[in-house]
Amino acid sequence: MGLPVAPFADGLFGPDAVIMKGITGANWRLDDYLARGGYAALKKILAEKITPEQIIAELKKGALRGRGGAGFPTGLKWSFMPKGYTGAKYLVCNSDEGEPGTFKDRDIMRYNPHILIEGMAIGAYAMGIPVGYNYIHGEIWDVYERMEEALAEARAAGFIGPNIFGSGFSFELHNHHGWGAYICGEETALLESLEGKKGLPRFKPPFPASYGLYGRPTTINNTETFAAVPWIIDNSGDAFLALGKPNNGGTKIFSVSGDIARPGNYEVKLGTPFAKLLEMAGGMRDGKKLKAVIPGGSSMPVLPADIMMATDMDYDSIAKAGSMLGSGAVIVMDETRCMVKCLLRLAYFYYEESCGQCTPCREGTGWLYRMVDRIEHGQGKSSDLDLLNDVADNIQGRTICALGDAAAMPVRAFIKHYRDEFQHHIDHKQCLVPDYI
Secondary structure (H helix, E strand, O other): OOOOOOOOOOOOOOOOOOOOOOOOOOOOOHHHHHHOOOOHHHHHHHHHOOOHHHHHHHHHHHOOEOOOOOOOEHHHHHHOOOOOOOOOOEEEEEEOOOOOOOOHHHHHHHHOHHHHHHHHHHHHHHHOOOEEEEEEOOOOHHHHHHHHHHHHHHHHOOOOEOOHHHOOOOEEEEEEEOOOOHHHHOHHHHHHHHOOOOOOOOOOOOOOOOOOHHHOOEEEEEHHHHHHHHHHHHHOHHHHHHHOEOOEOOEEEEEEEEOEOOOEEEEEEOOEEHHHHHHHOOOEHHHOOEEEEEOOOOOOOOEEHHHHOOOEEOHHHHHHHOOOOOOOEEEEEEOOOOHHHHHHHHHHHHHHHOOOOOHHHHHHHHHHHHHHHHHHOOOOOOHHHHHHHHHHHHHOOOOOOOHHHHHHHHHHHHHHHHHHHHHHHHHHOOOOOOOOO
């Protein structure tokens, strides 16, 4: 297929890796996965007739939270699926990784695809679901092909299909190639796209657990979330919780990018200090000073260096610091970065990616972008800063999906923490950072 063999160094993913443990970049085949103990969890469930209730209880004990951005408790979500429902039910993996700065899910599918297949099969068993879909981002065709190869291996070996190992449990899984729209990362827009329609978010309620794919009960989880499930079944929820901290169980893969020496994916325990993660990534590039960090993908509020250096990487600690862990995309910016220009790039992205369904988002994202563009090019007014906050306030929380929030939160955070740079652009018609590249 021409996929590169990644130059994985020992410990790149961290000594406590769960999902990417033992990965070299070339050992992605079924035989490799079996040699690492793969599919043992699924075999254990079927052989020992572990009940769905027991599986869900382990996830709850392990405090596995959704790794796609929202951080919702996975065990609780799985418990929402109606019991005793006799009609069709569906399982969906959200592999539509479109959040700028995020590149972890594609590496799971590239280098350890069978862990995702096994996690989805366990989820299907726990919720009594016969059919699943893996919705893969439209701009990573090579990853789609890799998943197709892995799925064919799993099906040929009997891990996917009818009456798996004579247990009476049947599960069919399909990979679906999306078309690259950022909005399809929102779960209900993803369902619309999967049904062959334009990817527009749905009103909620009803929620997917009661009205999802084709109007049937559906559970949707992120790639990394499903990939963590086999380890929990093999080792227990208590062991998974012990890797992290209360309410933040297990490990997390952080996609670290920006002005650092070694950009890449790092799987570490939740609760690891940001300073330690930065050290793992080689520290700041070219000896520059840390200025700002977006800790969870481009839609999350930016945080200054002093706050981040005193903060741990888990859902609750990042929230307390004033941002969100999101997808775990850590975007690092050094002292040469102009915050006005950084915000301009983000504002343009959300303006371009708005689906246009909601008036506050359709009109507001363009308004935000044009105001920041004026400031960047020496045409701003002092009143623009308060107006930017007002427009953001009138977008956030007033749209069908969270894209409006994703556009508004960066604006408010950049102005809150770096207002002096914006004011300097307005007053002096030039950047406060003279060495900006």
